[in-house]
Amino acid sequence: MICALTIQNLALRRGGRLLFQGLDLSLKAGEAAALTGRNGAGKTSLLRAVAGFVGPETGSIAFGDLDPSEARSEHIHFAGHHDGQKPARTVREELDFWTLWTGGTAESARLALEALELGSLLGLEVRRLSAGQRRRLAFARLLAAPRGLWLLDEPLSPLDADWRARFAAMMAEHLAKGGMIVAAVHDPLPIPATIVEVAA
Amino acid sequence: MSRAWALLARESALAWGRGGGPLVSVGFYAGVATLLPLAIGPESARLAAVAPGAAWVALALAALLSLDRLFERDFEDGALDLLVLSPIPLEIVCAIKCLGQWIATAAPLALAAPVAAIALGAEPRLAPLICACALIGGLAFSFVGGIGAALSLGARRGGLLTAVIVLPLFVPPVIFGGGALDALAGGLPWTSGFLLLAAYAAGAVALGPIAMAAACRNALS
Numbered sequence: 494m495i496c497a498l499t500i501q502n503l504a505l506r507r508g509g510r511l512l513f514q515g516l517d518l519s520l521k522a523g524e525a526a527a528l529t530g531r532n533g534a535g536k537t538s539l540l541r542a543v544a545g546f547v548g549p550e551t552g553s554i555a556f557g558d559l560d561p562s563e564a565r566s567e568h569i570h571f572a573g574h575h576d577g578q579k580p581a582r583t584v585r586e587e588l589d590f591w592t593l594w595t596g597g598t599a600e601s602a603r604l605a606l607e608a609l610e611l612g613s614l615l616g617l618e619v620r621r622l623s624a625g626q627r628r629r630l631a632f633a634r635l636l637a638a639p640r641g642l643w644l645l646d647e648p649l650s651p652l653d654a655d656w657r658a659r660f661a662a663m664m665a666e667h668l669a670k671g672g673m674i675v676a677a678v679h680d681p682l683p684i685p686a687t688i689v690e691v692a693a
Numbered sequence: 694m695s696r697a698w699a700l701l702a703r704e705s706a707l708a709w710g711r712g713g714g715p716l717v718s719v720g721f722y723a724g725v726a727t728l729l730p731l732a733i734g735p736e737s738a739r740l741a742a743v744a745p746g747a748a749w750v751a752l753a754l755a756a757l758l759s760l761d762r763l764f765e766r767d768f769e770d771g772a773l774d775l776l777v778l779s780p781i782p783l784e785i786v787c788a789i790k791c792l793g794q795w796i797a798t799a800a801p802l803a804l805a806a807p808v809a810a811i812a813l814g815a816e817p818r819l820a821p822l823i824c825a826c827a828l829i830g831g832l833a834f835s836f837v838g839g840i841g842a843a844l845s846l847g848a849r850r851g852g853l854l855t856a857v858i859v860l861p862l863f864v865p866p867v868i869f870g871g872g873a874l875d876a877l878a879g880g881l882p883w884t885s886g887f888l889l890l891a892a893y894a895a896g897a898v899a900l901g902p903i904a905m906a907a908a909c910r911n912a913l914s
Contacts, residue, residue, distance in 0.1 A: 566778060
């Protein structure tokens, strides 16, 4: 289980432009961070750097005692703007595949389906889902495979008020189990979280 | 089911339904085979002489059709991000994607190739070798083509760029496969050409995923 995330003196450059520098963040098990800042400030890039997709200009990202490649391959969930779900595949096919891919089980997938109330949509093609339903399917992946660090990009934006509250409860439960969350947000994150202003 | 098998099943299913999938590839292949007599004349002796080679070149062109979206769709919809966050190395992920592509497109093309060649006047005894060359050559086309598809990720008109990158790399298998077929048609030893084709395919399978993974990582960053 991943037990810490430590970012020190991080600088990121994208397309030749320095997004930010000197960014520090320290999270322990059970803690969350909300990344705030203007559009284009580098919140998504910071999430992608933690996931290992983007290399830092300077600084370091560490995951406690874990080797970074092991942490990224086995202990991180990434839910970005694009959810990776194929329009022609059914909800069941997508959830089953991503559950297996991220290390979950059939039982955990079933529990995730119940929690996200996706049971009645199982045979539906992803293309037929609303934006909110697609986001719920993306969240089902988080619940279906136990990974300690959730990296979320605008997690609540397409959800209605009811599902925002329910997902807030799911995030709180994840933290209570010793997980960690780093979320890029424009609206306040509805759980206790360290605010990190991302700016040049 | 293991992760790798699950990914192979998913990729095969997606490749089957992907734009430029097997039906389109086979249709394109049939179209090229039909155009050939119109271009070089209907004389059966002349057609029979070029039939195996023409069928082979048409196969290479048909294989190109389905390559451009091999990584592009996963790159655009975020699936590539999620595939990277797994204990399965990205090199293996790339190899499985190419294998899925091969299963979904090369196999139907390998069945269509002897039919097209015989329709153009090739001797029926060439059919098994045409089919074998199409299967093994298809493996080379998929894995070499995957390099082009990965290198053109995110580029404007990536499909065209893929073709420009890949076509020169298609030259050796076209020469080896065409040479083997010509040799068999002429009653000469054909195994050397076939073995060279198999060696090229093996090299593509071994080295292609390394290049693809590096190109994908570069695109993701």
